[in-house]
Amino acid sequence: MNTKILVLLLLAVTFIFFGCAAKSAEPQEDDHVLEATDENGTNISSDSSASTEDNNESLSTEEPEETIVSDETNKTAAEDDSSVEAEEPSEEETTSEETEVAPEGELGTEPTDETEVSEETEQVEDETVSNEANSTSTPSDDEIADLFEIDTDSPVSDEGLDTEIPGSD
Amino acid sequence: MKYIIALLILASLSFAWTNDATTDMLDARYDYMVCNVDYAGNWLLMRGECASEHNVSVFDSSDYMDDLRSDLADIREAADEDDSVDFGINSLQLSKHSLDLLGALVVDALANKSLGFFACVRTNEIHFQENLADCRVAAMENERDASKQYVNNEIDYANTQIEELDAIGADTSGMEAVVTHAEGLVDDIDPAFDSQNPTEVRKLYLRHSRLLLLFRLEKMVSTIEYAKPIIEAGYNRNKEEILEKSNVLEVDTLTLIEECEYSSSISSPVQYSSQNAECWIDAAELFHDFNSIKLLILDGVL
Numbered sequence: 001m002n003t004k005i006l007v008l009l010l011l012a013v014t015f016i017f018f019g020c021a022a023k024s025a026e027p028q029e030d031d032h033v034l035e036a037t038d039e040n041g042t043n044i045s046s047d048s049s050a051s052t053e054d055n056n057e058s059l060s061t062e063e064p065e066e067t068i069v070s071d072e073t074n075k076t077a078a079e080d081d082s083s084v085e086a087e088e089p090s091e092e093e094t095t096s097e098e099t100e101v102a103p104e105g106e107l108g109t110e111p112t113d114e115t116e117v118s119e120e121t122e123q124v125e126d127e128t129v130s131n132e133a134n135s136t137s138t139p140s141d142d143e144i145a146d147l148f149e150i151d152t153d154s155p156v157s158d159e160g161l162d163t164e165i166p167g168s169d
Numbered sequence: 170m171k172y173i174i175a176l177l178i179l180a181s182l183s184f185a186w187t188n189d190a191t192t193d194m195l196d197a198r199y200d201y202m203v204c205n206v207d208y209a210g211n212w213l214l215m216r217g218e219c220a221s222e223h224n225v226s227v228f229d230s231s232d233y234m235d236d237l238r239s240d241l242a243d244i245r246e247a248a249d250e251d252d253s254v255d256f257g258i259n260s261l262q263l264s265k266h267s268l269d270l271l272g273a274l275v276v277d278a279l280a281n282k283s284l285g286f287f288a289c290v291r292t293n294e295i296h297f298q299e300n301l302a303d304c305r306v307a308a309m310e311n312e313r314d315a316s317k318q319y320v321n322n323e324i325d326y327a328n329t330q331i332e333e334l335d336a337i338g339a340d341t342s343g344m345e346a347v348v349t350h351a352e353g354l355v356d357d358i359d360p361a362f363d364s365q366n367p368t369e370v371r372k373l374y375l376r377h378s379r380l381l382l383l384f385r386l387e388k389m390v391s392t393i394e395y396a397k398p399i400i401e402a403g404y405n406r407n408k409e410e411i412l413e414k415s416n417v418l419e420v421d422t423l424t425l426i427e428e429c430e431y432s433s434s435i436s437s438p439v440q441y442s443s444q445n446a447e448c449w450i451d452a453a454e455l456f457h458d459f460n461s462i463k464l465l466i467l468d469g470v471l
Contacts, residue, residue, distance in 0.1 A: 139337065141405055141470045147334075147392045148463035150385050152456045153254075 186326055187251070190318035195248040195256055197312035202244060202263060204304035206237045209270065211297050219289035228277040233270040240266055306365060313362040320355050320377065324348055327384055334388070339395035343387035343426075350431055351380050357433070372435045378445050379431050382452055386426050389459050393419045400466070407469030411462060418458050425451055 188194075213230045220227040240263035247255035327348050331341045354376055361369040393415045400411050429448035435441045 139399060141400075141403060141466055144396050144399055145463045145466040145470075147396060148459055148466065150389060150456050150459050152453065152460065 188319055188322045188326075190315050190322050191253060192248070192251055193315035194312070194319050195251070195253070197308055197315045198256075198260075199241075199244055199248050200308035200311060201305060202241060202260070204301055204308055205267070206241055206263075207304070208297055208301040209237065209267070210234055211300075212294060215293045215297065216290055219286055219293065222289060223283050223286040225282050225286045228273060230270065230273070233266065233273060236266040237263060237270070309362055309365070309370065312370075313358060316362075316373070317355060317358050320351060320358070323381075324351050324355070327351070330388060334391055334395065337395065339391045341391050343390055344384060347380055347384040347387055347431075350433065351377075351384075353433055354380065368438060371438055372441075375435060375438060375441050375445060376431070376433060379429065379441075379448070382429060382445070382448055383426060383431055385456070386422050386429075386452060389422050389455065390419060390426070392459075393422075405466060405469035407465050411465050411469065414458065414462055414465065418455060418462070421458075422455055425455065 213234065217227055217230075240259055243259040244256060244263065247253075247259055327344065331344050331348070334344070335341045354373065357376075358373060361373050397412060397415055397419075400408060400415070405411060425448065428451075429444070432441075
């Protein structure tokens with residue numbers, strides 16, 4: 001009898017342990033979203049967001065440095081940022097870095113209702129669209145680097161149309 | 170990390186575009202060389218017979234001919250492997266051995282020869298010269314077709330590069346101007362070969378060499394002009410160095426483009442050829458600088 005209870009207890013402990021582990025895995029997805037946000041240039045990162053207001057300002061000052069970013073892309077980014085600002089609960093506006101990183105804090109907590117979930121999904125979709133817009137309009141450093149390739153073959157002679165062929169006369 | 174990037178760049182360059190007409194061009198050039206070597210062999214045999222007939226001694230040319238035939242075999246092998254570089258190097262070797270033979274002939278001609286011997290050679294060589302001319306015409310006919318195909322392939326490839334740069338918003342007007350000149354070159358291929366004058370054909374090659382060089386230089390300018398503002402607005406760690414290098418390279422490239430200005434009419438092939446050589450030597454350094462910017466950009470990202 002005691003053995004059965006012990007086994008049940010072990011099962012319960014195992015269940016609780018894996019349950020917690022599954023929960024702790026959720027923020028990793030959020031981290032990915034945060035990375036996407038960074039690449040997007042919306043600048044919603046722990047480095048630049050001393051506050052959500054500052055976040056908005058840094059967005060407007062840093063975006064022109066991304067050069068060929070379309071107006072529409074800017075708009076999308078601004079909307080994303082404002083939505084993040086709107087969603088952020090005022091009570092959580094503390095000085096700690098963790099709570100200031102709005103998307104991470106938002107997505108890391110469990111949603112309270114379906115509307116919130118859909119808003120977050122939209123936000124992630126917007127960020128993805130914005131990312132795609134950026135990638136098509138502004139070439140990355142890798143893409144620019146690829147342009148710097150030129151054939152270095154110099155002709156052995158210039159007497160053949162294939163310039164490496166010398167004349168036979 | 171730099172070494173890895175450099176290896177990647179080398180690997181990508183090793184997959185450079187090759188012209189589909191290269192084989193035909195190499196074959197045609199090989200055929201032309203065979204005409205010359207066959208002529209030399211037959212002419213030397215005939216000369217030996219005249220020497221026996223007129224009781225004069227001539228030098229032993231067998232080693233010289235062995236060298237020429239060995240070079241031809243190497244050239245054939247290079248042509249079969251579509252190896253333009255080897256083909257060129259072996260062709261230069263053939264030219265050198267041909268000059269060696271010519272030098273030996275001049276020295277031998279001054280040693281104890283009779284007038285009858287010279288008359289015999291002059292009379293009998295006419296037949297061989299006619300054969301040589303016919304052989305060259307046939308080889309040049311093949312070369313004409315291969316040349317047209319070769320340049321047309323290059324124009325297609327050039328237009329592809331122009332389209333790619335144009336699609337991302339680069340100014341490709343300089344490259345387009347070179348392609349227009351290349352189209353003019355294609356139009357001049359038939360008249361040059363029809364003339365059966367090797368000098369006219371050589372002029373085509375000289376013009377082609379210049380255009381090939383100018384297209385690469387113009388492409389570099391287009392790329393630099395396009396990339397500079399993007400790099401300037403970006404966050405690459407080597408931004409300052411890239412921009413400084415790009416600015417210097419742009420000025421140097423534009424200067425070289427001006428110095429190596431293209432002309433469709435060539436009054437002195439020797440002078441034009443010499444200018445081509447100088448332009449290519451100067452450009453080699455610029456090509457190297459241009460490709461090194463890629464390394465700099467990638468290094469600044471990592």
